[in-house]
Amino acid sequence: MSQGPQGDGWWQASDGKWYPPEDHPQYLESLPPPPATALSNRASAGPVRLSDAERARILTQELAFLTAPTGGRGTVGPGGQVTFYNTGPKLKERGRFSAVVWTGTDYAHWAYILLHALFTVMTCGLYLPFWWWGLRKKPKVYTVAVDDYGNITKTQHEVSAAQRIQRWVVLAVTLWWLYQALMLVSAFQNASGNGTY
Numbered sequence: 001m002s003q004g005p006q007g008d009g010w011w012q013a014s015d016g017k018w019y020p021p022e023d024h025p026q027y028l029e030s031l032p033p034p035p036a037t038a039l040s041n042r043a044s045a046g047p048v049r050l051s052d053a054e055r056a057r058i059l060t061q062e063l064a065f066l067t068a069p070t071g072g073r074g075t076v077g078p079g080g081q082v083t084f085y086n087t088g089p090k091l092k093e094r095g096r097f098s099a100v101v102w103t104g105t106d107y108a109h110w111a112y113i114l115l116h117a118l119f120t121v122m123t124c125g126l127y128l129p130f131w132w133w134g135l136r137k138k139p140k141v142y143t144v145a146v147d148d149y150g151n152i153t154k155t156q157h158e159v160s161a162a163q164r165i166q167r168w169v170v171l172a173v174t175l176w177w178l179y180q181a182l183m184l185v186s187a188f189q190n191a192s193g194n195g196t197y
Helices: 038-044 052-066 110-122 128-134 161-194
Strands: 071-076 082-087 090-094 098-102 141-146 152-156
Touching (some): 052 098, 052 141, 110 128, 128 161
Antiparallel strands (some): 071 082, 090 098, 098 141
16 A cells, blocks of 8 residues: 555555555456466366276275274184284175275174074063164165275175075064963963962
8 A cells, every 4th residue: 555556557445545456356357367277177178087007096995994903802712822903893795996884784694594593582582673673774884985086985785685584584473472471371370360370
């Protein structure tokens, strides 16, 4: 700011003082547009398709992040040998540009079924509703894919046919168990009404 113009383009504000051209509120609008560069031409041409190697590299980086160990376990073997291994998400299968990542329980696995059947027997059937409720969830299995432009998509798998069948079987057994429990309660009530056990 000055008491008089000091060159070409200076302007006088409402306070009566003179200011340089770059301080004018409309200064940026009067500037010519910047010259076009290769980068701005490339951005305006649309998305760029990536090479196969670049897509595979992006998938590898994403899988390294998704399957990072979340913990560890150890076992003591013969002779006191200790073996450690990582726990966490596992890579089930991998293609060039997509992979299947397993992050939770496989509800259709034989060990899962056996464990829950054992819980059911140990609790005399009281565990059945909890088992059925757990089978209603989608499995924590995801397909991770990289498209031609480097975009990463994660899609959760739907409930498998084996899990659906298991859910219906557990529901049928639960209903049968409830019927038997009600019959048992009814028999006890009738026996207590007669004074006999």
